[in-house]
Amino acid sequence: MIAQITSQAANLIGRWYSIPLLLLIWQVAVGGGFVESRLLPSPMQVWSVLVAEIADGQLVYHGAVTISRALLGFALAAAIGIPFAAAMARSETWRNLFEPIFFLGYPVPKIALFPVFTYIFGIGTPSKISFTVLECLYPIVVTCYFGFRGIQTRLVWTAQNFGASKATILRRVILPAALPSIFSGLRIALPVAIIVVVITEMIGDSIGLGYYITIWSTRFSFSNVYAAIIVIGLCGLVLDQALMLVRRRAVYWQRETA
Template identity: 30%
Template sequence: MGETRKHIKNRVAFLEQKVPGYASVAGIAALLIIWEIVCRLEWVSPLFLPSPTGIVAAGWELLTQGDLLQNTGASLYRIVLGYLLGASIGIVIGLLLGFSRWAEAMGTPILFSLYPIPKIALLPLIVLWLGIGELPKVTIIALGVFFPVVINTFSGVKNVDPILIKAAVSFGSNHMNVIRKVILPGALPVIFAGLKLAAGTSLLLLVAAEMIAAKQGIGSMILHYGNLMITTKLMVGVVVLSLLGLLFNRSLQWLENKLLPWK
């Protein structure tokens, strides 16, 4: 019996042990070193897989020429504007669907029938409606962000523990206090899950939209250098997209930690 308890205690300690902060950096560094060695030994042609040092050199060249900043700035403008627009509308409508039975009955069939449509397939139609320019690209990103945010917001509101709501009402809380102090805090973790999911979707739609209908932007840059078979500069665009995704994820995580200190 004592042996069993000791074994369980050791397993729990193993599962709860803290991972040092440098572990993530060490993993990335190991991957880059292996990648560089593979390229230096020419196990893979540089045309298909350029080395990390080659990508850094190409990135520095694009940076000094101004092309990288120009394209990154254009993409950042589109994705930030589209993300904020889609997320804001998604949260508002998701809360409305969650709080109102009438809105839920009327809105959810429309919502779940439109959600499966690939948003990039709507780009030609949106260009026809809104013309050529920034508005169609921002709109397609906002559409892609809207659906995961509205669905998660709706689900978060509906899945708040009813016992908590009844307890708040029993202690004399009015309707607005129940919404503000019980339902919204209970739904926020699910809402943030939708916001994080939407961040990845927004990057996918940004690249697709820029490849189809843009002269500037990271997607347009990737397509341009892909057509020229300059893979080092193509990979610079891929790395920038990866860094943007990491930046968005970290920003949302920081905001979640601020708004949900109990989590």
């Protein structure tokens, strides 16, 4: 029992020791005068502001706005992108029509199109969500496309030889075989959704963590800025771990190495 607890503690420390190490370096850099404390407040200053702003409800409110926008855009992109990638992989006509568009547009910085989205949808939530859908669609479609394309043909042939219908083959063969790639695409797109929403809120909005960061930056109150950055990081970590929990349950036959 003690050996098991010790092993678990060692694994936990080995996985997360970089966080306290980063905080230590941060504290030494500020305390030693290596960086300007006004630009980089000490961890304790940021922590006190973080606690105060959470207790006041400001970070909770703005964080809820940002995360709800990101999750809705992410969910819509997944609902569109996964079937779209499957269609591209299974249909030559569909593939020839859309594959060049996706692979040509992937490296293009889509932020250049954000003014178009604000003109169509306005400066509020609809433009943020629709732009998030666009940004998340590319990694989901491209990653899932390779996953569907990589399915071994003999698996489909075997199911056909046993008399399985097309619906059964899709449900019992194609989707399970593509699930690892699907979750890889989702894991790539999830932080992208948060990043995109925060950036677009910084460009123009009156709510959200991006707006919060912009306002406190103009007031040169960088403790608030770093507190918001920590909230963004924690939200991203929690959502990523939740997605990995779903993956472990859905792709139960394949375990990711720690």
